[in-house]
Amino acid sequence: MTPPRIELKSSPHMKQASSVEQIMRNVVLALLPVCAFAVYHFGLSALALLATTTLACLLTEQFLNRLSGRASTLGDYSAVITGLLLALTLPPAFPLWMAALSGVVAIALGKALFGGLGFNPFNPALIGRAFAAAAFPEAASTWTQAGLPERFSEFLPSTLALPFTSPASVDAYTAATPLAQWKFDEVHGALLPLFTGMTPGSLGETSALIIALGGLYLIARGMLDWRIPAAVLGGAAATAGVFYLLDPGHYPTPLFVLFSGGLMLGAVFMASDLSTSPVTSAGIWIYGLLIGFLAVIIRFFGGLPEGVMYAILLGNAAVPLIERYTQPRPYGRRGRRRAS
Numbered sequence: 298m299t300p301p302r303i304e305l306k307s308s309p310h311m312k313q314a315s316s317v318e319q320i321m322r323n324v325v326l327a328l329l330p331v332c333a334f335a336v337y338h339f340g341l342s343a344l345a346l347l348a349t350t351t352l353a354c355l356l357t358e359q360f361l362n363r364l365s366g367r368a369s370t371l372g373d374y375s376a377v378i379t380g381l382l383l384a385l386t387l388p389p390a391f392p393l394w395m396a397a398l399s400g401v402v403a404i405a406l407g408k409a410l411f412g413g414l415g416f417n418p419f420n421p422a423l424i425g426r427a428f429a430a431a432a433f434p435e436a437a438s439t440w441t442q443a444g445l446p447e448r449f450s451e452f453l454p455s456t457l458a459l460p461f462t463s464p465a466s467v468d469a470y471t472a473a474t475p476l477a478q479w480k481f482d483e484v485h486g487a488l489l490p491l492f493t494g495m496t497p498g499s500l501g502e503t504s505a506l507i508i509a510l511g512g513l514y515l516i517a518r519g520m521l522d523w524r525i526p527a528a529v530l531g532g533a534a535a536t537a538g539v540f541y542l543l544d545p546g547h548y549p550t551p552l553f554v555l556f557s558g559g560l561m562l563g564a565v566f567m568a569s570d571l572s573t574s575p576v577t578s579a580g581i582w583i584y585g586l587l588i589g590f591l592a593v594i595i596r597f598f599g600g601l602p603e604g605v606m607y608a609i610l611l612g613n614a615a616v617p618l619i620e621r622y623t624q625p626r627p628y629g630r631r632g633r634r635r636a637s
Contacts, residue, residue, distance in 0.1 A: 317373055318372060318373050319520075322374050324515065324520070325377055325381070326514075328385075330511060332347055332500075334494060338444065338495075339441070339448060342389050342390060342453040346384045346389065346456070347380075347381060349396045350384040350387075350397070350400040350403075351376075353399075353400030354377070357376075357404040358376040359371060361409045370413065375408075379403050379421045379425070380403075382422035383422040384396065385499065385500045385562060386422065386426040387399075389441050389453060390436075390439060390453040390464075391429070391436055393456060394459070395429060395433050399425040399432075402424065402425050402428040403424050403425025403428075415571075415572050417572050418572075419613045420570050420573050420610070422567065423567060423609055427607075438601075441453060443497050444495070473497065474558070475490075475557045476557050476558045476596065479553070480596075485549055486557070488552055492556050493506055494506065501559065511565065512564075521565070524581045525564070526564040528589065529563070529564035531585070531586065532589025533593050534551040535589075536593040537555075554593060558596070560592055563606070563608075574613075575619050577623040577625065578625075580620050583623065584616060587611075587615060591607070591608035592604045592605045595607055
């Protein structure tokens, strides 16, 4: 009789059924409706911007893989997600050469510099967006009207600007975002256009409804921890609610805060990045609440109308500290584990 076979393996002994590639592929699927709405909303310039950032991210990752002698990692879809998310954070009229350069920075400095997927402490797409905001502040803060009649037949003038030249003027197409109108003119926009997406803004900050549907799809597939977007949105709503109760004539309602700007996109697709978010249960709530709180504080008291990008990057930076102090108590030990 053959004795039973015993296999000795190191932890973890329980593995999730979905692979990294499957999760990333589903994230891309969840982002496609957001991208499609952006193209419908802003036309050819939006389509070119999405294609440019995605191609720049893919080519940069492949070049760095060959440079380091590693096998291709394009099949894990992470570079595709970075490219799509980067484009969704940019204005529709953003020059393509600037977008391509931002895509290179997103992969090279936001991901490859730290060792690749799983080792990056910051969301790569937001690293690229932060570079765009710092290197090209005027282009990164110029917003255009939505639903222009000629959007499917011609590009916005600055889209095809030559490299290292000043973008063509788009004054005739510019429009203030709802956040900018509140910040600088104290105009409180209607909620329905914010929810459905018929407002000026970056490619991905327009339709809260479509973004929420993408998030629900990922939650239903078990590929998104619902606690992270819930904590981000809950923290933002609670913070905005306090200020609204103190001065409702000046501060916007919590619903305006939730549906405007890039908060919904950031909460669902960026703060929830597996590589840059905590894994402890308490840490997830602290992390999300911190991001929501910081986003509102930066919006209300910062020099710019939007603060989601900086809030998520600051939250990413705080993850090691959050996880250090939220480690669960080991079985059989009294008291919590001491942070070393």
